[in-house]
Amino acid sequence: VLGSAAELADLRTLAAGADVVTFDHEGVPPEVLATLAADGVPLAPSPEAQLMAQDKLHARVELGRLGFPVPPFVHARTPRDVAAFAAEHGWPVVGKLPRGGYDGRGVAVLDGAPGAAELLRDAPAGIVVEPHLALDRELAVLVARSTSGEAVAYPVVETVQRDGMCREILFPAPIDPLLADEAHALALSIAEEIGATGVLAVELFVSEDRLLVNELALRPHNSGHWTIEGASTSQFEQHLRAVLGWPLGDTDPTAPAVATINVVGPPDGTDPATRVAVALGVPGARVHLYGKAARPGRKLGHVTVRGDDPAAARARALQAAALLEGRDS
């Protein structure tokens, strides 16, 4: 079925006779999902759960209401709302479009009212504003929850962002095991409370040793690509098991250390695919390119390296990614 993810007629064709309909992005408009659900289409996750990934404002409000730790925030409709929040928390603040942002798009560090006005031009219904937090680090926890209610969690990973985009996913996360346990419990509890089905990626801030929920994704997610080689069951298979109500797979890691580095289109516009043979010369490098058109700054693939030592695995993955991006190191 070829069609648009925003066209009800196309989606009805897709859903006809399907045991279950699931997602690999958040691009189906909530109102279209609601109509499909009213048709009786078995959607996993449900439109209500999916909205937690589609709308950052909704997610903050709901997670706060459910008692989960989220950063301080305000729903700002005007530059004056932003300034009032900044008066309490200090400039700069971070403004986020509730919908449609990714890889740093739709997010801006705001130094004052003019910047706020600019971002608000794209968001007639207002933006999410939060403090520019001092982060110890960022983490991600992937969990899976089946339509049967069974749930499992993968080991916690550290995610490293540059220029607003996730660049590194590192297992094991270099954190206190108690904090890892807390992150697992938090992610499993969110999955349960919001009724997630399929995999759920929970992106966490660590600020002053406390966990704060940043964003959710109710689908296989970049922060889980390490599981393709690095865990007994990849997030893609796990997602299908979960939405089909099949038994969930083991989530144990396949090596003591797994490093995944994203491959980003280089400034000169060249395609990393032209350099794959060189990158494959790095011992242990597992190269994944997504077949997307190369554009500077666009996420085009990733490299995973398994090993016994986290620093060595990361160094090799960084080397292979650099070769793909046409850099020496």
Added chain:
Amino acid sequence: VLGSAAELADLRTLAAGADVVTFDHEGVPPEVLATLAADGVPLAPSPEAQLMAQDKLHARVELGRLGFPVPPFVHARTPRDVAAFAAEHGWPVVGKLPRGGYDGRGVAVLDGAPGAAELLRDAPAGIVVEPHLALDRELAVLVARSTSGEAVAYPVVETVQRDGMCREILFPAPIDPLLADEAHALALSIAEEIGATGVLAVELFVSEDRLLVNELALRPHNSGHWTIEGASTSQFEQHLRAVLGWPLGDTDPTAPAVATINVVGPPDGTDPATRVAVALGVPGARVHLYGKAARPGRKLGHVTVRGDDPAAARARALQAAALLEGRDS
């Protein structure tokens, strides 16, 4: 490109502009391969090397000529030829069609001249006849040889046949490390001598503690499916690296023990795909079904289980395969 693997015109369409043309079966007739090679199509492996997998008689003669250990054999054109060989080696003997056999087809244990006559009816040019050897066990060694000449070997596995069909592939093979070294050296030497490019599966008999070369396959092979999860680089990726002249990948195992059990269509004709959810409940079971129509006795998929203990991994893989085949154990 949709077409027939035996039609020169279809294959010319496929090959037009290709950097390299390779194979996942031996079904392209040798004369068609020769024509493509004469056209200048870059074939990997070459038609000459491929013939070692296409024609059992040619392989026996050539391997013997090159000094590799093969079972005693004769090229029998008549029942009298078979009887003369049996007079020397004893009945029963094993008769094999030179071309077209697989999974036990085209191979027969011959008790006397009438059986030989029957097999010879399918082989006007004669059959291969060898003794019915007492085997200690069977082994397989997967090697890869690049168009650049680089070559690597995977760990030796034991293969277990039932009803003429490979049913189990077990790593590690329970053999003396010196015999494993010998098997590696033998397989790498064969790859070099016959000019193989891509992966080469060497099937070996162990008889009276000696290695004998049984068959070759110059493509990803059933005996190498364990590498999908069980080795750093799967045989499929390795094959592509090798025929493209790219650096070869690591061949080290990803676990101390890896067991692969083939899934065969059960006698009642039911499809293992209808039982996949149950099989996925076996911890660690990685289920692969090939999407082929279910027929009794047809190889339809396989299950791989990794683990620390060979017996435990094998038991789990056998359990999952049995569930897929609709058996309790």
